[in-house]
Amino acid sequence: MSAALQHPSPRQARLRAARSFARRFRRNPLGMAGLFIGLALIFMAIFAPLLATHDPYAPDFAARLTAPGWNYWLGTDELGRDIYTRILYGSRITIFIVALVVFTSAPIGLLLGVVSGYFGGWVDAVLMRITDVFLAVPKLLLALAFVAVLGPGIVNAALAITLTAWPPYARLARAETLAVRNADFVAAIALAGASPWRIITRHIFPICYSSMLVRVTFDMAGIILIAAGLGFIGLGAQPPLPEWGAMIASGRRFIFEQWWVAAMPGAAIFIVSLGFNFLGDALRDLLDPHAKVRQ
Amino acid sequence: MIKIDNLDVWYGAGARETHVVQGASLHVERGQSFGLVGESGSGKSTILRAISGLVPRWGGAMSIDGIDARDGHRGPQRPKYLRKVQMVFQDPFASLHPKRLVGEAISEPMKINKMDDISERTDALFAAIGLTPSHRYRYPHELSGGQRQRIAIARALALEPDVLLLDEPTSALDVSIQAEILNLLERLRQERGLTYLIVSHDLAVISHMCSRLAVMSQGRIVETLDRDVLAHGKAREQYTRDLIAASR
Numbered sequence: 001m002s003a004a005l006q007h008p009s010p011r012q013a014r015l016r017a018a019r020s021f022a023r024r025f026r027r028n029p030l031g032m033a034g035l036f037i038g039l040a041l042i043f044m045a046i047f048a049p050l051l052a053t054h055d056p057y058a059p060d061f062a063a064r065l066t067a068p069g070w071n072y073w074l075g076t077d078e079l080g081r082d083i084y085t086r087i088l089y090g091s092r093i094t095i096f097i098v099a100l101v102v103f104t105s106a107p108i109g110l111l112l113g114v115v116s117g118y119f120g121g122w123v124d125a126v127l128m129r130i131t132d133v134f135l136a137v138p139k140l141l142l143a144l145a146f147v148a149v150l151g152p153g154i155v156n157a158a159l160a161i162t163l164t165a166w167p168p169y170a171r172l173a174r175a176e177t178l179a180v181r182n183a184d185f186v187a188a189i190a191l192a193g194a195s196p197w198r199i200i201t202r203h204i205f206p207i208c209y210s211s212m213l214v215r216v217t218f219d220m221a222g223i224i225l226i227a228a229g230l231g232f233i234g235l236g237a238q239p240p241l242p243e244w245g246a247m248i249a250s251g252r253r254f255i256f257e258q259w260w261v262a263a264m265p266g267a268a269i270f271i272v273s274l275g276f277n278f279l280g281d282a283l284r285d286l287l288d289p290h291a292k293v294r295q
Numbered sequence: 296m297i298k299i300d301n302l303d304v305w306y307g308a309g310a311r312e313t314h315v316v317q318g319a320s321l322h323v324e325r326g327q328s329f330g331l332v333g334e335s336g337s338g339k340s341t342i343l344r345a346i347s348g349l350v351p352r353w354g355g356a357m358s359i360d361g362i363d364a365r366d367g368h369r370g371p372q373r374p375k376y377l378r379k380v381q382m383v384f385q386d387p388f389a390s391l392h393p394k395r396l397v398g399e400a401i402s403e404p405m406k407i408n409k410m411d412d413i414s415e416r417t418d419a420l421f422a423a424i425g426l427t428p429s430h431r432y433r434y435p436h437e438l439s440g441g442q443r444q445r446i447a448i449a450r451a452l453a454l455e456p457d458v459l460l461l462d463e464p465t466s467a468l469d470v471s472i473q474a475e476i477l478n479l480l481e482r483l484r485q486e487r488g489l490t491y492l493i494v495s496h497d498l499a500v501i502s503h504m505c506s507r508l509a510v511m512s513q514g515r516i517v518e519t520l521d522r523d524v525l526a527h528g529k530a531r532e533q534y535t536r537d538l539i540a541a542s543r
Contacts, residue, residue, distance in 0.1 A: 009432060010396055010398070010399075010431075010432050012432065013396055013432040013433065013434070017434065183389055184384040184385075184386060184389045184390035185389065185390050185391055185392045185393075187347070187349055187382075187384070187390075188382070188384065188390055188400075188447075188450065189392075189403065189404075190349075191347055191348075191349075191377060191381060191382055192377065192403065192404030192407050192408070192450075192453070192454065193373065193374050193377045193404070193407045193408055193454075194403075194407050198407070202403075203392055203395075206392070206394045206395070207393075207394065209394075
């Protein structure tokens with residue numbers, strides 16, 4: 001055994017594992033590009049007031065529909081508001097929605113899927129039929145119906161997306177659980193007297209984390225698109241909030257003459273979704289146990 | 296210490312039901328090392344899993360040190376039962392959680408059972424299995440097969456049981472490591488006064504480790520005999536003689 005393998009503390013052992021992961025991740029250029037885009041998005045959201053060149057809400061009718069140029073980098077919209085500034089502030093809304101959806105739907109899906117797979121029998125049958133019902137309804141339609149009931153707004157849009165986003169996580173977590181529930185290490189901890197709850201949360205959850213992380217990263221792109229879609233049809237963020245989908249909707253009327261009004265937020269959505277897909281691809285190459293077998 | 300009378304185990308249900316163990320009986324004295332040999336599928340591992348409570352349906356009577364297995368598998372007697380009997384699994388790659396440090400694997404059973412001085416006990420167990428405490432903070436994939444099996448043995452010893460059920464403890468290891476693990480097990484048995492029930496398809500392992508053994512075939516115990524009977528080739532049953540002949 002080499003000296004480098006001596007771990008004096010659990011923290012260092014985990015740090016070591018993280019470092020080796022980072023080393024392998026750095027070899028994937030597309031993944032690094034995706035990570036850069038994700039970090040840039042967060043950076044934009046945090047420092048929006050410092051990076052902004054104008055006020056995101058104050059109209060300036062003298063500057064209506066100005067083409068991109070020196071003063072307005074990405075042009076202005078029909079109220080003369082700077083599109084660059086609005087995209088900056090819009091990144092906050094995007095991150096808020098994505099985070100809200102991810103932090104609600106992933107734990108719900110994980111818990112239901114693992115419980116379903118671990119206990120099996122009628123618990124599994126009931127939970128999976130509920131999951132099937134949610135999966136059978138088209139995503140945007142279910143979100144639409146939900147927003148129609150609760151009223152438009154960012155939080156309601158996020159909750160609506162959550163409602164449609166958890167079933168695939170439940171399926172995934174169940175599949176991972178079925179693969180390990182009869183494994184010897186689960187039998188061993190059960191023989192140590194562990195309760196089902198302890199086995200589920202401490203031993204089966206960690207098995208699911210990596211495939212969940214991959215799936216969540218891929219889904220972030222989809223969440224951004226659905227959120228923008230809801231904003232576009234007027235059921236997500238409401239004006240004057242600079243939500244990217246709503247911005248595209250307002251630019252629709254001028255799309256042939258003043259293309260930048262719709263194209264700039266569209267490009268923002270495109271770049272961020274692409275970034276999360278790159279990131280998801282890279283994570284899958286590194287984390288997906290099934291992909292490893294194929295290599 | 297271990298009393299099994301007329302054990303039946305079934306897997307599956309309805310048309311796919313298989314009668315894996317049929318009327319098996321065996322008694323193991325305290326401090327004894329008892330072997331179960333037989334071909335693959337003869338039901339020997341299933342007996343260990345039945346004692347551990349890992350099979351869904353069984354009939355007959357089993358008890359460990361006077362605790363009835365039916366009480367021990369669930370209910371208020373379970374913690375007491377589990378501190379009497381623990382199991383070491385065949386494959387040390389599958390029996391350790393891939394994402395948890397091996398030190399946690401050993402300390403967690405003690406935490407669950409609210410034992411005290413867990414850190415000191417963990418260090419002592421690492422010393423007992425011939426590893427250093429610095430191995431605590433490693434992941435299973437950073438250890439060799441033999442080291443992992445030592446960890447699995449230490450985990451089984453964490454609750455200070457009287458009985459260890461050993462399911463093919465060396466068959467997943469390199470030949471060069473097998474003897475080390477067997478010697479470790481023998482030393483631990485003498486130091487701690489443990490009772491072993493060892494399953495193996497390898498007659499050499501059983502005759503090295505066990506004073507008494509039972510031969511299984513197709514779910515039944517064919518013959519129970521002492522080691523010296525085995526050594527002198529005086530087995531009663533033809534099946535046992537064939538097995539001995541095949542292993543030479």
